Amino acid sequence: MAGRAGDQDTHHPVREVVRRVRDTLEEVFRAVAETSADTGALLDEVSGPGREPLAADLAALRPGLRARLAGHPLVSGVGFVAAPGLLADVPGWLEWWQRGPDGAVRPLLLDLDPEHSAYSDYTHWDWYTLPRETGRRAVAGPYVDYLCSDEYSLTLSAPVVLGGRFVGVAAADVYLRHFEAAVLPVLQRLPAPARLVNARGRVAASTDPAHLAGLLTKGPDFAAVLAGPPTEHRTDGLRLLPCGGTPLVLVTADA
Missing domain, CATH: 3.30.450 (Beta-Lactamase)
Structure with missing residues (x-):
């Protein structure tokens, strides 16, 4: 009887929901974790005495980001979003790649110069502030993703930390549908x-x-x-x- 009760608990509808949500999100969080690991290793490699990372250094992430878009069907966009001041040559940066409606993979190009009227300030979005404030993974949204796709989306993100310092977030988008x-x-x-x-x-x-x-x-x-x-x-x-x-x-x- 004990074994039968345990089996019933395993298949309880609430537990089924928890499992389905966990499995769905963890697939996407794997892409986030891979991006975070690649970014941390890259920044550690290009940083040192008298050397600060540059926006061009993040181009080394691109093969991995493209592979994640190909290998994770739920992921519509993925990348690293730098904390302001991390890079020596630009005030902010998104190394972000996404799959378009036609299936083509292309970079997201935004105006990240705070002196321009079209400046896209990403530091107030939940997908950025939640990992920065809590030090933990986050799910932001759903919201209309005006930065990337104009689609209702969720963004899953995690902090990237180097030497105990928050340096940005790794993140991935999932269309709400x-x-x-x-x-x-x-x-x-x-x-x-x-x-x-x-x-x-x-x-x-x-x-x-x-x-x-x-x-x-x-x-x-x-x-x-x-x-x-x-x-x-x-x-x-x-x-x-x-x-x-x-x-x-x-x-x-x-x-």
């Missing part, structure tokens, strides 16, 4: 409306008409839930369950 296609079928099996939220309370996917994808929700401290042990929480009639160590929380009614 692709993420929803992966997770909504298991969310819909739950007996009550449910949603997935990030550390800020932004809804990443939902079967709850009161909390649609993209909305910023109020309520529990989701960041604290994610920062603590990956165990279930119950508060204010809600059941909160971190999704397998990933930066999303499953929120549903505490039935």
Whole structure:
């Protein structure tokens, strides 16, 4: 009987949601981790006494970034975003490559000169500020990605640290429609409306008409839930369950 109960718990709909979200996000986070490792190694190699890294140095990341776009079907864009002041010759930089609607892989070209009216300041976006502030991986969005694709997207990111110093983020984009296609079928099996939220309370996917994808929700401290042990929480009639160590929380009614 004990073994049968354990098997039932393994196949419980809530656990199925957690597994599906974890597996979906971890595929993308592998691309982020690979980018972070390559970037850290490169910056360590080109930095030293009397030598600061330059924007041109980051071109060495391009073969790996292109390979990640080819090898990770969910990833629509991937790259390294430098902290202001990291590079000696430019105020900021995105070494970012993305797959276009035609399947072609091309670089993202932005105006990163703060003296220009078209300046694209990336330092206020959640995908940059969350890893910088917390030192942990983050899921930002969904939001309309005006910088890259004009698509509703999620951005998964992680801090890149060199010698104890934050030097930027490694990140990858996922179109929301692709993420929803992966997770909504298991969310819909739950007996009550449910949603997935990030550390800020932004809804990443939902079967709850009161909390649609993209909305910023109020309520529990989701960041604290994610920062603590990956165990279930119950508060204010809600059941909160971190999704397998990933930066999303499953929120549903505490039935």
